[in-house]
Amino acid sequence: MGVQRTHLRLAVTALLVAILVLLVGCGTVDDPQNTFAPEGDVARKQRDLLLVWVLGPAAVILVLVFGVLGYSLIRFRRKSDNELPKQVHGNNRLEIAWTIAPAILLLIIAVPTIDAVIDLGRGPATDALHVRVTGRQWQWEFEYLDPEYEAAEANLECVAPQLRAPEDGAGQPLCVVGELHIPVDREVGIELESIDVIHSFWVPKLAGKLDNIPGTTNRMFFNATKIGSYSGQCAEFCGLGHADMKMIIVAESEEDFQEWVTDQLEGGGAARSRTGEPDLVSRGE
Amino acid sequence: MSHAPAALETTATGIDNRKLLMWLFLASETLLFGSLIAAYLLYRGQSVVGPYPEELFDIPFTSVSAFVLLMSSVTMVLALAAIQRGDQRGLRIWLFTTALLGMLFISGQAFEFTEFNREGLSLSSNLFGTTFFVLTGFHGAHVTVGVLVLLSLLVMALRGRLTRSQSMNVELVGLYWHFVDVVWIAIFTLVYLIQP
Amino acid sequence: MTLAESRGIKRPPEHEADARQAGGRAHPGPLEYTRIGLILAVITAVEVGAFYMDIAQWALVSILVVLSAVKFSLVVMWFMHLRFDSRLFSGLLVGGLMLAAALFVVVLSTLGGGLT
Amino acid sequence: MVEAMRKLRADAESYQGWWSWLTTVDHKRIGVMYGVTAFSFFLLGGVEALLIRLQLSTSNGQVLDPDAYNRLFTMHGTTMIFLVVMPLSAAFFNLLIPLLIGARDVAFPRLNAFSFWVFLAGGLFMNASFFTGGIFQGKLGAPDAGWFGYAPLSLVSTGQGIDFWAFGLLILGIASMAAGFNFIVTIFNMRAPGMTLLRMPVFVWMTLVTSFLIIFAMPIITVALFELLFDRLYGANFFNMAAGGKPLLWQHMFWLFGHPEVYILILPAMGIVSEVLPTFSRKPLFGYQFVIFSGLAIAFMSWGVWAHHMYTTGLGTIANSAFAVSTMLIAVPTGIKIFSWIATLWGGSINLKTPLYFSVGFISMFVIGGLTGVMHTVVPSDYQQQDTYFVVAHFHQVLFGGAMFGLFAGIYYWFPKFTGRLLHEGWGKLHFWLMFIGFNLTFQPMMILGLLGMPRRIYSYGSGTGWDFLNMLATAGAFLIGLSILVFMINVVVSLRRKERAGADPWDGRTLEWSLPSPVPPYNFAEIPTVRARDDFWHQKYAEDEEGRPVPIVAGGAYQAEEEEGEEEAETGHGIHMPSPSFWPLIAAIGLPIMAAGFIYQESANLLPMIAIGAVITIVGIYGWALEPASE
Numbered sequence A: 001m002g003v004q005r006t007h008l009r010l011a012v013t014a015l016l017v018a019i020l021v022l023l024v025g026c027g028t029v030d031d032p033q034n035t036f037a038p039e040g041d042v043a044r045k046q047r048d049l050l051l052v053w054v055l056g057p058a059a060v061i062l063v064l065v066f067g068v069l070g071y072s073l074i075r076f077r078r079k080s081d082n083e084l085p086k087q088v089h090g091n092n093r094l095e096i097a098w099t100i101a102p103a104i105l106l107l108i109i110a111v112p113t114i115d116a117v118i119d120l121g122r123g124p125a126t127d128a129l130h131v132r133v134t135g136r137q138w139q140w141e142f143e144y145l146d147p148e149y150e151a152a153e154a155n156l157e158c159v160a161p162q163l164r165a166p167e168d169g170a171g172q173p174l175c176v177v178g179e180l181h182i183p184v185d186r187e188v189g190i191e192l193e194s195i196d197v198i199h200s201f202w203v204p205k206l207a208g209k210l211d212n213i214p215g216t217t218n219r220m221f222f223n224a225t226k227i228g229s230y231s232g233q234c235a236e237f238c239g240l241g242h243a244d245m246k247m248i249i250v251a252e253s254e255e256d257f258q259e260w261v262t263d264q265l266e267g268g269g270a271a272r273s274r275t276g277e278p279d280l281v282s283r284g285e
Numbered sequence B: 001m002s003h004a005p006a007a008l009e010t011t012a013t014g015i016d017n018r019k020l021l022m023w024l025f026l027a028s029e030t031l032l033f034g035s036l037i038a039a040y041l042l043y044r045g046q047s048v049v050g051p052y053p054e055e056l057f058d059i060p061f062t063s064v065s066a067f068v069l070l071m072s073s074v075t076m077v078l079a080l081a082a083i084q085r086g087d088q089r090g091l092r093i094w095l096f097t098t099a100l101l102g103m104l105f106i107s108g109q110a111f112e113f114t115e116f117n118r119e120g121l122s123l124s125s126n127l128f129g130t131t132f133f134v135l136t137g138f139h140g141a142h143v144t145v146g147v148l149v150l151l152s153l154l155v156m157a158l159r160g161r162l163t164r165s166q167s168m169n170v171e172l173v174g175l176y177w178h179f180v181d182v183v184w185i186a187i188f189t190l191v192y193l194i195q196p
Numbered sequence C: 001m002t003l004a005e006s007r008g009i010k011r012p013p014e015h016e017a018d019a020r021q022a023g024g025r026a027h028p029g030p031l032e033y034t035r036i037g038l039i040l041a042v043i044t045a046v047e048v049g050a051f052y053m054d055i056a057q058w059a060l061v062s063i064l065v066v067l068s069a070v071k072f073s074l075v076v077m078w079f080m081h082l083r084f085d086s087r088l089f090s091g092l093l094v095g096g097l098m099l100a101a102a103l104f105v106v107v108l109s110t111l112g113g114g115l116t
Numbered sequence D: 001m002v003e004a005m006r007k008l009r010a011d012a013e014s015y016q017g018w019w020s021w022l023t024t025v026d027h028k029r030i031g032v033m034y035g036v037t038a039f040s041f042f043l044l045g046g047v048e049a050l051l052i053r054l055q056l057s058t059s060n061g062q063v064l065d066p067d068a069y070n071r072l073f074t075m076h077g078t079t080m081i082f083l084v085v086m087p088l089s090a091a092f093f094n095l096l097i098p099l100l101i102g103a104r105d106v107a108f109p110r111l112n113a114f115s116f117w118v119f120l121a122g123g124l125f126m127n128a129s130f131f132t133g134g135i136f137q138g139k140l141g142a143p144d145a146g147w148f149g150y151a152p153l154s155l156v157s158t159g160q161g162i163d164f165w166a167f168g169l170l171i172l173g174i175a176s177m178a179a180g181f182n183f184i185v186t187i188f189n190m191r192a193p194g195m196t197l198l199r200m201p202v203f204v205w206m207t208l209v210t211s212f213l214i215i216f217a218m219p220i221i222t223v224a225l226f227e228l229l230f231d232r233l234y235g236a237n238f239f240n241m242a243a244g245g246k247p248l249l250w251q252h253m254f255w256l257f258g259h260p261e262v263y264i265l266i267l268p269a270m271g272i273v274s275e276v277l278p279t280f281s282r283k284p285l286f287g288y289q290f291v292i293f294s295g296l297a298i299a300f301m302s303w304g305v306w307a308h309h310m311y312t313t314g315l316g317t318i319a320n321s322a323f324a325v326s327t328m329l330i331a332v333p334t335g336i337k338i339f340s341w342i343a344t345l346w347g348g349s350i351n352l353k354t355p356l357y358f359s360v361g362f363i364s365m366f367v368i369g370g371l372t373g374v375m376h377t378v379v380p381s382d383y384q385q386q387d388t389y390f391v392v393a394h395f396h397q398v399l400f401g402g403a404m405f406g407l408f409a410g411i412y413y414w415f416p417k418f419t420g421r422l423l424h425e426g427w428g429k430l431h432f433w434l435m436f437i438g439f440n441l442t443f444q445p446m447m448i449l450g451l452l453g454m455p456r457r458i459y460s461y462g463s464g465t466g467w468d469f470l471n472m473l474a475t476a477g478a479f480l481i482g483l484s485i486l487v488f489m490i491n492v493v494v495s496l497r498r499k500e501r502a503g504a505d506p507w508d509g510r511t512l513e514w515s516l517p518s519p520v521p522p523y524n525f526a527e528i529p530t531v532r533a534r535d536d537f538w539h540q541k542y543a544e545d546e547e548g549r550p551v552p553i554v555a556g557g558a559y560q561a562e563e564e565e566g567e568e569e570a571e572t573g574h575g576i577h578m579p580s581p582s583f584w585p586l587i588a589a590i591g592l593p594i595m596a597a598g599f600i601y602q603e604s605a606n607l608l609p610m611i612a613i614g615a616v617i618t619i620v621g622i623y624g625w626a627l628e629p630a631s632e
Ligand code: HEA
Pocket: A061, A065, A101, A102, A103, A105, A106, D148, D262, D263, D265, D266, D308, D309, D327, D328, D330, D331, D332, D334, D335, D336, D338, D366, D367, D368, D369, D370, D371, D372, D373, D374, D376, D377, D378, D382, D385, D386, D387, D391, D394, D395, D398, D399, D402, D403
């Protein structure tokens, strides 16, 4: 029957279109949050894990399943109305084979997965820059926790430090809103907190997300291996302003970073706080 | 509780439809009370302000309550034994006693709640208040429903509408009643007797 | 599966209107119920007694947990007739209990709190 | 006997009009009502989706404001899951289970009617929330915290949207649980003689498994919803971190329910496909036992994977690893099903009719969805994918590509059994292709969008993000799906008007329902059949030769003779007892939303009496029900 042929051709075309779209999609120029174009070690590790260990096997399985499915649909089409095929009820060996094979494959995938979980679960390096990231409806607040970044004056745009009881004798950590500066190639240890609902800290090109949960502190780390500015945004739905809860991470050379810090400490932090929508175009390029 | 004659149609497993229904319901109730108890245990000793359980619990009083509920299980099963023997008088007496003990238990709980409330514990005062009232409140609601059903049975029995062939009605209510009782056995131990 | 076994082409014979169930034995009588009731009362007394005794917390907890488990089993086995009725019912109750216990042990241990 | 049947048929025919639908306890009518209601909600949820897609079709969309957008996606998700896929599955349970096991009705016909009315009440109540915000001022009042309502966002949400959502879900939960109990008892107890557990059609098995999942999962969400409501309405502290409460408790409880729930959504569709494929390849299901046991395994394992929705909450290394492994392993039993289905097609005589198209659509799309699920389980890469459009793509791939395709296969397959008319093949294939292409056009781009870093639940995105083109594609695809749904509706109307009757057995079916006339008479079986084999009806039609090839049995063959003996045996049983209609279930259901509304508004409008009124109505309904002299 010719009609069926046409249908099949249609299906194949649809599939090809889908693949084409995929290729076009991955190759777009504007990709400020592309997880497949990482610029940090953590994000790179996360992408490679997916690419090497899962996407490959998944593609093979997909092609196999679709292949056999398509083949049987063409090969075993009913040719006449009183055609009666042999009644096969099953085959235990086959069933056991396709139970065990995927199980083995999955256990193999589990090994690098767990390895990476453990790796990413470690504490930050000893020379890391320590930053506390507080989410609040709807802005990001970054506090530099290392002692050398103590500010004389508090940045009044930062709400979280004001809610926290000030420690005896200690000054205020430098706090900025919406835009975090970090030195390139140096690890940043992050503490995640929230003062209202759950938010999620996410800078796709540098690292996957982790949630800011009220009442708890979550820890992660990342670095940037290239100078530039990277856009991130809140990844846990947090109400009206969720879509606009964005941030910029600026990775710069150690000198530029120090200069920026000095600026901030003198200007009380407020000087360069985020105003309006962050600029999504890379600076370093 | 419909008036379906007990063995109008035999079932594929030989198990009575309604009895299976009741057991399925009770099985799912284990997860309901499991969730409530888990919330209580999670927040045990986590309240940031008082009043705390140590200050409020009156163990002798609650022990009597627990005892009352436990004994109502005995009277309940005696009611079942009575109807299965065709002993209408026994049935009425034991149903009545069971309902009475159930009401006694609820009154005890009402007294306890008001007492705690007077001492400053409420649903919103702290984590203890929240989890305690919700857990025991849910249990109390179950007992209340049970008492209502028992009283309905009693009315049926008094009007002579609960005959030996309908013993399944009593058996089903019994299953529910005993289940509510064993939940209290768990709560009594986990909430009242074991304190951090 | 016991169910499949109990299930032939023929329906089981019609049972009498009394409480005999397929695969189950007859329920015990009032005397036995009263005896169980007495045991339950005694155990409750022991529990409350243990509460007021001056013993280590771990010992108290284990005693209380064991005793209440005994009470629990006595009620469900005799009063709820699990000893005598279809095994399906026991399976349902035990299945539900184990599921609840397993799930919430994991939840409590990841969330922390009073249990740990 | 014959006399009695004639009378029954006459009774049924005189029993018409809207009143008869309000009081019916016939599982087939209840099934139809479930189906029609759920499909209406599907249109509603679909329109919500189209609005979402319109807003997202370009960057900086201006169709919706953020507030409306948040309410719409919350209602879209909630509607599709609880008011569409679950009740559509319930429609099939109702229509088919008694027929497939050789029974005249479910174990508790009035409880069954109650389930439906409570479902309808819950669905309407949930959607009534739209009107609470002052809709005439252009403000929607629906819930706005997402379909999983994470605390503490759902606590601080103002207005009554969340209260309606929580009470709505509680009411719907009652409906699902009642149906769950009912179908378990039905399947255990109402089987015809000889219908052993291992002779039951796979759809019956999947219904059984799904029902067990429902009765164990629902109580957990029930408690969670009560806790949320106590917090919101009475200032309790379950999720209040100021008092030491832990917001994560909500997530655990929601997903403890939520993950079994996703298998509640997919297993019925898998059951349907397991019936369709054998019929349309004229071969028994390959590896029947394996398909069943894999269903049991999926149900069992589904309890041990919930935290894969919480990888990014900081559960810790051990928990994340353990849940990764348990989640991965759930692919194994699912794979068994996929492979067994393909093996069923292999070597068959495949009749390329619309139900088969949808089944093949199910298999292919579900495999893609399942594989994306496996990608999610790889925890570190899920840190990148969680809460992006990759997740949105994953779950539409399994929910729409899986569950909805499977359910449509079932609609095309069983439509003739209940209406007496076949759905038109030409319209049907047009429907399929539009839906299949539209589906891929909508959701494959979302996969890439997710990898390109587009978070979900954002009402708008900037123009420099590189997401414009793919979003436009997705929107176009969504409208294509919409068009396909219109084609389906046209098909139903056109087909119902066809003169041509379908006949009892239009597909050369294998299971008992095809032995009955179409549409099925109210009492289903004139004689309760005696079952001698799996796929009993097939074996009444075909014997097997030595090579395992089926040989048609001419009427009056050996088997037929045996059958007559069986009938005599059955003759000695009782006559046909049909449950009498009742309006008490409807009454009992009506009280529930009234009570819920009373609780929500008791403070602002002093509606305490409303709680009492609702309670009284429900109690009266229950007493009326219990005391009514009905034969069930
Ligand atoms: C019908 C519903 C349904 C089904 C069946 C599934 C099936 C699966 N799901 Fe999905 N899931 C959802 C509905 C569903 N899911 C929903 C609604 C959400 C999001 C909720 C929200 O956040 O709003 C979600 C989210 C979700 C997440 C969380 C993502 C995140 O938020 O970060 C994860 C993570 O592990 C996951 C995994 C899986 C897996 C492993 C399966 C497996 O069961 C799939 C198994 C199937 C296959 C793998 C294909 C067939 C198998 C073979 C061909 C064998 C060979 C294969 C291998 C060896 C790999 N799902």
